[in-house]
Amino acid sequence: MKIGYARLSETDPLGSLEEQLLHLREYGCAESEIYREYKTGIVGHRPAFNEMMCRVGPGDEVVVWKMDRIGRSVDSIAKLIDELFQRGASLRTLGEGAENIDTSALSNTQDIRIFKLLARFRMKIEKERSYHSKLRRNPDRTNKSTLLLSREQVEYARLSLATREQPMLELCKVLGVSPPTLYSYVGPNGELRDRGLRVLRATAQQGR
Structure with missing residues (x-):
């Protein structure tokens, strides 16, 4: 069963919802199987999403136009994909390029772990951004000996680029x-x- 989900946030133009619905209908989602989320003004309050998740079961395919319609962070998307995987369901996004994702093509739990690993690294990176932003504002930041990324950030970048799960420009941001x-x-x-390599060697020496 193809189950559609469309969400209109506070900042979206009114036509955004209709555009999402158009894509979902063209993909084959029945009108009765499309859940519409209107702006509520309450962060995290998604009654239509919760209602949809209550009926998702084995063989179902949750369909959204783009990934940001159903999740606002790597962590939330990873958790959703894992939950759908455990139910025998999948997630499909209808965007172009990196926005076109079909998790039914994930071969096994190892693929799911990639999303979880990316989420963990993302959380660590967010905690470190404040410290490293100060370092980048330092007048000596042009010094080639200054290392601007931590070990966790380097490992996150390696995984993201190797698996091509995140566009390079988004990763840089x-x-x-x-x-x-x-x-x-x-x-x-x-x-x-x-x-x-210098970052990994430096952290290895610190751990001795």
């Missing part, structure tokens, strides 16, 4: 660095480069 800076730590396929 999360880490707070430019693409050239990122590529001085990690290559486009997730391989470690000079500064990334």
